[in-house]
Amino acid sequence: MTLACRNLALSRGGRQLLESLNWQLAAGECWLILGENGSGKSTLLATLAGWLKPEAGEVSLAGVPLAQLPRRQRAQELAWLVQQDEQPFPQTALERVLSGRQPWLQGWQWESPADVQLARQQLARLDLAMLEARDLGSLSGGERRRVALAAALAQQTPWLLLDEPLSQLDLRHQQQALAVLREECRQGRGLVMVTHDPNHAWAFATHALLLHGDGRWQAGPCGEVLTEAALSALYHHPVRLLRDGGRACFVPG
């Protein structure tokens, strides 16, 4: 199912962030969105999720404008992990992950044992099984972030829109979460991830979108878009690509 932006224009606070974005994302593709602070990454993700209206142009899913899709159907197609750490609601980690099942429940229907099993699986994938009964308010920032990611995974949507999902995670849990996202991509889920680390491209991404914050953008396969020159221009700072055997790493120059 294709997610597409046609002639999309975004502005905030009187600033033009994006102009004429024509962007097609096919099922199973994994996109990184990179750009400086304030370049419009979260604004674009919120627009893809249908939360913000574009200044011009439209987002469509399988050819249907997002604005025409009922909210419930949208939530069955797109899971959106927002950037800010949520104000902890008085609920357990398991209840928070189960909230990801809501778009699939009818009326006042309760979650089924299969929903609970699915939620527990997502918690286990992110090393949270021992914390399922803990109140969200008692969890650390990184733990709560992983719970929010588990809830997005439990939503079981064809598309995952993730705003800096790894920003509060330690090294091991970042690697674990990246492996989970890689697995999701392998299963055919489309993924759009905002990140400040272009090296996440090596972990699983197939494509990248660079936002310059002044309307300009570049999109394409990682191998074409993620170059020293393009990243140096994007961040207004020299970026070098170091190679070590079969591995490569972008570092500040």
Ligand SMILES: Nc1ncnc2c1ncn2[C@@H]1O[C@H](COP(=O)(O)OP(=O)(O)OP(=O)(O)O)[C@@H](O)[C@H]1O
């Ligand atoms: N409600 C608002 N009113 C006015 N300006 C806003 C509003 N929300 C965001 N902005 C501005 O829009 C611009 C884009 O914000 P956005 O959050 O999309 O950036 P970002 O690329 O995600 O940044 P970061 O890397 O810091 O998370 C910023 O300059 C921000 O200050």
